[in-house]
Amino acid sequence: YTQLTGRQPLPPRWALGNFASRFGYRSKEEVEKTIQKFETDKIPVDAIILDLYWFGKTIKGTMGNLDWDKETFPEPEKMMADLKAKGVKTVLITEPFILTTSLKWQETVDKKALATFKNGTPAVWDFYFGNTGIVDVFKPEGKEWFWAIYKRLINQGMGGIWGDLGEPEVFPSKVMTAAGKADEVHNIYGHRWAQLIAEGYQNDFPTQRPFILMRAGYSGSQRFGMIPWSGDVNRTWGGLQSQMEIALQMGMQGLGYMHSDLGGFAGDYFDNELYLRWLQYGVFNPIFRPHAQDDVASEVARKDIVTKAKAKKSVELRYQLLPYNYTLAYENSTTGLPLMRPLFFEEPQNESLQTVADTYLWGNDFLIKPIVNPGVTQTEVYFPKTANWFDFYTHKKYTGGKKARVKVTEAYIPTFVRANTVLPMTAVVQNTTLYQNNALNFIAYVDGNGVSERTFYFDDGTTPNANTAAQNHELLRANWMADDKKIVLTFSQNETTSVPNVSEKKGTITLYNVAIKPKKITQNGLAIPFQWEAKTKKLTFLYHHNQSKTSLTIVR
Known part of the structure; x- marks a missing residue:
């Protein structure tokens, strides 16, 4: 199916980290204090997401400003640069609705960027946020105007884009776009919105991987890098219960990054057990992004001491699994397999x-x-x-x-x-800018005799289409062979590709369910030290892979 409708490009590696997100941060001070809290508590975080207060102090009446409220966010370029220096990306919410009360209303009218009524005048209607028009993403003027907004924000330092309400949330039948009536194009609006952003990046920022968070798309939206989530789900056990099926269904429809607001979004239901269970599930989700209304804190760093300590373990496991998870992203981008x-x-x-x-x-x-x-x-x-x-x-x-x-x-x-397979893990880092491709720890569970082969993917985490250029990525193949006499674990370049020799890798290998102490362990024929615990049946030893092939043999 994805061969037909398009494969998802690799997201930036930081997208697999932890997010600070809520509705919403009202000032520069709130943003900086929140990230400081993560740093003080040594809780990993890679991005902070700013909801609609970045362009206005009120929920109603300001949508469509699409520019910083300088009273609450003075010097936004410096704020985002300071965050970036700490390894934290800034993601900004944007919507396609331009209110008649917004700072951009007259500009969009003058530039003919809006959808219209049949008589050609800008279409307007009332909805929750105010009296509004909508950007016509189907016509050149609309796309050009909207992309100019994004280009300016990216140049200021914005690291990712959140596109909200793109169903569109309210789109009356009488509205006309360049591609047809509202009812005819309703379901592809979000798809075309993501497309204009993806193409804008390709043209103006070809060295950046986009992060495009959207809740509305169409068949094939994955090829534009869309990362969807399940909307404003209730902060209840019922809200959590539906999330697995939603994500699995969407993965089979090509959208492999479907995820949810971890902890739940809507309501004031307070339940730390629910929050922790949702985050524990989120570790094994495409995106790990706690998000909620202000009633209950969404960020791990804002929880009480006991809950924070427990939630921190989930965040840390998420980061330990980064080399495994990044390989899943690679598999998705090359085969379409969901994560x-x-x-x-x-x-x-x-x-x-x-x-x-x-x-x-x-x-x-x-x-x-x-x-x-x-x-x-x-x-x-x-x-x-x-x-x-x-x-x-x-x-x-x-x-x-x-x-x-x-x-x-x-x-x-x-x-x-799974038994008799090798899994890569890594040390916990404060954010993915500190992650090292060469610092890998491997684990495996020994189960009698068995054979397996796994290939793990590595690149710099930022270069677009790195997986298509041999010099920009590496593939590490791990072969496992266990029989009655020995276990042989071999690391090598994947010879089925044109990728150059794998770079240095070193760390710890831990094997579980090793019932009998090995007679010896060798690396490329030379004996190396090891530790074996009879009670736990755990075997650990160091490895160092710095050539085209490394063979580790555990003699039983």
Whole structure:
């Protein structure tokens, strides 16, 4: 399907990090104090999202200003530059609605940027935010005017774009666009909006990967880099319960980055258990973005001490998984495979799995069971028959092809790893600008004899289309072979591509379920030290890959 409608370009690597986001930050001081709070508490964060207060002090009457309110945000260029120096990107909300009371109204009229009535006059109507017109993204004048706004903001230092209300939220039937009546083009408005932004970046900022957060699109919107979310979901258990199915469905429709406002958006329901469960699910989501109305703090750094400490562990795990998650983004960009995958991807012939959404695969090798009800102490999980699976936290083994009751703790959701496969992890960093491609730790769960091969993707995280140019990326192949006598783990350049030799990699390898102490471990034939714990059956050793091929042999 994505071969037909288009593949999603790689997002910037920082998009896989943690966001600070709420409705909304009302001043430069609020923005800077929020990021300072993350830094003080050593909670990783890569971006802050500014809702509509950046262009006006009131919710109503200011939409369409699309320029900084200098009283509350003086020197916005300096603010964004200071944030960028800390490794934090600034994402700004924009809407296609231009109120008749906004600073840009007359300009859009003069430049013929707006949709019209049949008689050619700018179309106006009332909705929640005020009396409004809408940018006609189907005609050159509308696209040119809108892109000029974005170009100015990007040049000021904006790192990402949030396009809101692009359904469009209110689009009366009598409105006319260059492509037809409102009812005829309603469903492709958001699609064309994303297109004009994507094409603008390609033309004017060809060295930047866009971040385009939008809640409305169409078939093929993924090819413009659209990152959708599920809208203003209720901050309730019911709000959480629907999110897995929404994301899985959208992933199969090409939009692999569907996600939700972690913690829930709407309402004043206060429940730290719900918040933590939502964030624990969010770790294994395409985008990790807590967001909410002001009634209850959305940011991890704004929580009470106990909740913050627990939520911080979810954020840290998100960053530890960055090399694995970035490889999922690469797979999506080259094959169309969603990052979140239904269980029937493992067992296509098993019809009973075709309606299962409460358990899913995160990439190929994680099996995830979110907890979506309060007070849960155990739950049932089906383990795909294609492998045996190990609990990521307790290291308990579960046999594939069977259901099992698993214990549930408040610290994490049930998370399982495919046996006999190698997974890359990394150290926690304050933000992704500090992430190093060469600092990799690997884990694997040993389960008798087995063979597997995995390829991991690396680049600089910013260059557009890096995966299509051999000199701009690298592919590390990890081959696993276990028999009665030994386990051999080999790292090498992926010889099926023209990618140059892999750069240096070093770190720790941890193998679980190693029942007997190895006789020895060698790297390229030379013995190396290791640690083995009889009680936990855990084996650890250091590796250093700095040539075209590295072979590690564990002699049983």
